[in-house]
Amino acid sequence: MDAGTLHNQIGAVQLHICSNDSGFLRKFRNSSLQCISKGFALDVKLLSKGICNSKHGKVRVTYTSLCHASVVDPALRTSLSANDYNQKPSIESSLILIRHGESLWNEKNLFTGCVDVPLTKRGIEEAIEAGKRISNIPVDIIYTSALIRAQMTAMLAMTQHRRKKVPIITHDESEQAKAWSQIFSDETNKQSIPVITAWQLNERMYGELQGLNKKETAERYGKEKVHDWRRSYDIPPPNGESLEMCSQRAVAYFREKIEPQLQSGKNVMVAAHGNSLRSIIMYLDKLTSQEVINLELSTGVPLLYIYKDTKFIKRGSPVGPTEAGVYAYTKSLALYRQKLDEMFQ
Amino acid sequence: MASAVFHQTIGNLLSQQHLHNSGFHQEFGNVSVNLISKGFKVYTGLSISRKGGYSSGKRNFSVVQGSASQTSVVDPLSTPSNDSKNGFQKKSSEAALILIRHGESLWNEKNLFTGCVDVPLTKKGVEEAIEAGKRISNIPVDMIYTSSLIRAQMTAMLAMTQHRRRKVPIIMHNESEQARAWSQIFSEDTMRQSIPVITAWQLNERMYGELQGLNKQETADRFGKEKVHEWRRSYDIPPPNGESLEMCAERAVAYFKDQIEPQLCSGKHVMIAAHGNSLRSIIMYLDKLTSQEVISLELSTGIPMLYIFKEGRFIRKGSPAGPTEAGVYAYTRRLAQYRQKLDEMLH
Numbered sequence: 157m158d159a160g161t162l163h164n165q166i167g168a169v170q171l172h173i174c175s176n177d178s179g180f181l182r183k184f185r186n187s188s189l190q191c192i193s194k195g196f197a198l199d200v201k202l203l204s205k206g207i208c209n210s211k212h213g214k215v216r217v218t219y220t221s222l223c224h225a226s227v228v229d230p231a232l233r234t235s236l237s238a239n240d241y242n243q244k245p246s247i248e249s250s251l252i253l254i255r256h257g258e259s260l261w262n263e264k265n266l267f268t269g270c271v272d273v274p275l276t277k278r279g280i281e282e283a284i285e286a287g288k289r290i291s292n293i294p295v296d297i298i299y300t301s302a303l304i305r306a307q308m309t310a311m312l313a314m315t316q317h318r319r320k321k322v323p324i325i326t327h328d329e330s331e332q333a334k335a336w337s338q339i340f341s342d343e344t345n346k347q348s349i350p351v352i353t354a355w356q357l358n359e360r361m362y363g364e365l366q367g368l369n370k371k372e373t374a375e376r377y378g379k380e381k382v383h384d385w386r387r388s389y390d391i392p393p394p395n396g397e398s399l400e401m402c403s404q405r406a407v408a409y410f411r412e413k414i415e416p417q418l419q420s421g422k423n424v425m426v427a428a429h430g431n432s433l434r435s436i437i438m439y440l441d442k443l444t445s446q447e448v449i450n451l452e453l454s455t456g457v458p459l460l461y462i463y464k465d466t467k468f469i470k471r472g473s474p475v476g477p478t479e480a481g482v483y484a485y486t487k488s489l490a491l492y493r494q495k496l497d498e499m500f501q
Numbered sequence: 502m503a504s505a506v507f508h509q510t511i512g513n514l515l516s517q518q519h520l521h522n523s524g525f526h527q528e529f530g531n532v533s534v535n536l537i538s539k540g541f542k543v544y545t546g547l548s549i550s551r552k553g554g555y556s557s558g559k560r561n562f563s564v565v566q567g568s569a570s571q572t573s574v575v576d577p578l579s580t581p582s583n584d585s586k587n588g589f590q591k592k593s594s595e596a597a598l599i600l601i602r603h604g605e606s607l608w609n610e611k612n613l614f615t616g617c618v619d620v621p622l623t624k625k626g627v628e629e630a631i632e633a634g635k636r637i638s639n640i641p642v643d644m645i646y647t648s649s650l651i652r653a654q655m656t657a658m659l660a661m662t663q664h665r666r667r668k669v670p671i672i673m674h675n676e677s678e679q680a681r682a683w684s685q686i687f688s689e690d691t692m693r694q695s696i697p698v699i700t701a702w703q704l705n706e707r708m709y710g711e712l713q714g715l716n717k718q719e720t721a722d723r724f725g726k727e728k729v730h731e732w733r734r735s736y737d738i739p740p741p742n743g744e745s746l747e748m749c750a751e752r753a754v755a756y757f758k759d760q761i762e763p764q765l766c767s768g769k770h771v772m773i774a775a776h777g778n779s780l781r782s783i784i785m786y787l788d789k790l791t792s793q794e795v796i797s798l799e800l801s802t803g804i805p806m807l808y809i810f811k812e813g814r815f816i817r818k819g820s821p822a823g824p825t826e827a828g829v830y831a832y833t834r835r836l837a838q839y840r841q842k843l844d845e846m847l848h
Contacts, residue, residue, distance in 0.1 A: 272672035325619035339714035367686035
């Protein structure tokens with residue numbers, strides 16, 4: 157498709173290669189190629205980002221600055237200013253937020269907070285359903301809290317994912333843990349999705365209410381006090397966190413660790429809890445404290461955001477597979493879905 | 502069926518409490534009741550039918566006449582034996598030990614060497630865990646030990662969703678002061694309905710060193726079939742930078758003897774959810790196998806194994822029958838009673 161004739165020009169060439177194998181939509185940005193042969197003219201066919209047709213890779217080549225004769229070290233990227241093509245393709249990545257489903261203490265109406273309580277049968281089903289809804293959305297890296305109900309939700313959801321990459325929980329708690337969990341095959345690494353667990357994504361810590369029955373607590377402390385603790389922004393339960401305190405550590409973590417991933421084009425999934433996710437959404441949607449208090453997140457229903465040009469665009473909840481109409485949120489996501497379909501034909 | 506007629510004796514009555522739906526505080530524990538009325542005689546009857554049926558009678562009392570003393574009133578709740586919550590009579594030397602090997606993981610499916618890489622379960626692995634749970638749904642569990650790998654932890658949590666006793670497994674966090682403080686529970690009642698879950702790297706799968714992530718076929722091509730066979734099936738030859746089965750056994754059995762066996766000694770029923778090699782190692786210890794025998798030992802995935810720990814010995818009881826399998830049978834009388842209690846509880 158591309159006749160490559162390179163003129164006697166030396167320049168830095170930006171390659172955008174889409175390969176169909178395990179790299180999938182891997183983007184090789186900014187590789188420099190030194191073209192020094194005579195008599196070749198580069199026939200450049202500009203393809204918009206992300207289009208890969210099945211069998212052959214398509215190469216998009218862009219000339220940057222034109223200079224003569226001097227050999228440019230291929231590894232050097234020349235300045236990307238001198239052309240009319242938008243050098244830096246717009247970085248677009250997807251962000252999925254999933255709140256875990258019913259836990260055994262939800263069922264018993266006990267305040268849970270950071271107590272590590274697992275999912276009920278229903279919570280398991282909710283996780284699997286959530287997985288079906290996101291089965292066509294790319295995921296490169298997963299963040300969860302340190303609590304099993306969020307981790308299980310992520311793992312169960314990913315059993316439904318059509319891309320069939322393997323989530324691998326990374327272990328950092330000790331030198332031995334790190335050493336013992338090493339993978340020795342590049343190929344296998346490429347088919348892996350790192351899963352990072354972080355206490356900063358834990359549910360709001362509920363202090364001395366943890367384990368107490370909601371009704372009992374109302375009787376003991378009075379309905380109003382309990383309502384204050386549960387629904388205010390900045391009043392913590394005894395020895396616990398307020399929503400504000402929870403936000404502080406959750407959003408700090410998001411900005412420090414997760415946002416850079418999105419910035420570098422990685423598609424991220426965050427499986428966490430009601431309050432840690434509300435905190436993050438408060439940041440993504442720029443909500444006021446009043447607004448965030450009233451924000452209710454459905455359990456097990458994933459929320460999609462598109463991160464583009466450092467902005468977060470809310471895209472609602474991906475439809476379930478049985479719901480009428482398959483539609484894509486962005487062109488890139490549509491193409492990704494198409495690739496998955498082709499992969500499974 | 503127990504007609505209770507009380508004589509004029511004062512003694513300790515050990516009675517098994519009748520369980521009600523709304524949760525009960527004493528789990529088949531011992532309650533001392535002070536009898537001071539005249540004219541009653543207690544009729545005891547234990548009915549366990551061996552074949553299949555359980556009498557769904559109302560109340561079975563097993564009564565033991567303790568010392569006959571006069572007039573002093575004993576506080577019903579303050580006897581030391583009150584606290585044994587293990588489904589058996591006071592200070593029982595009998596405890597159940599369940600071993601479950603997790604089911605299919607995503608790398609099993611792809612035929613990759615897994616070792617200590619933290620790979621989760623497949624859909625099939627999830628189903629296996631649930632099936633395993635059904636098989637042990639009537640066997641008491643007071644404590645759970647798992648490895649630090651998600652596939653074993655998920656197996657335990659999925660299995661316990663099927664348990665009829667409906668206690669709540671709670672994973673213990675000890676990794677930092679904050680983790681410990683943040684996971685505290687502030688209700689006694691809630692704690693009594695909880696099953697502590699302890700995660701331990703010592704129960705991890707055998708660490709496979711430089712083979713982790715490699716394809717089994719590829720590895721055979723690269724290193725030669727024989728070498729790979731040695732690493733996989735010998736007792737003491739480790740893969741490069743990995744553990745031999747012997748090394749794995751050393752840390753797994755040490756942990757078992759140190760941490761788990763004392764629980765069994767104190768009458769706690771324990772479930773261990775772990776991996777092929779860590780469990781084989783433990784079984785080697787329980788059944789006193791030779792290294793030759795343990796090499797040939799294959800553990801089915803997702804099929805729980807039951808041992809009864811009694812008087813310092815481990816009695817192997819095989820795999821509990823699935824709920825659909827013909828014939829319900831109890832392994833010991835106490836387990837039969839536990840099952841009966843659950844039946845009564847859930848009516």
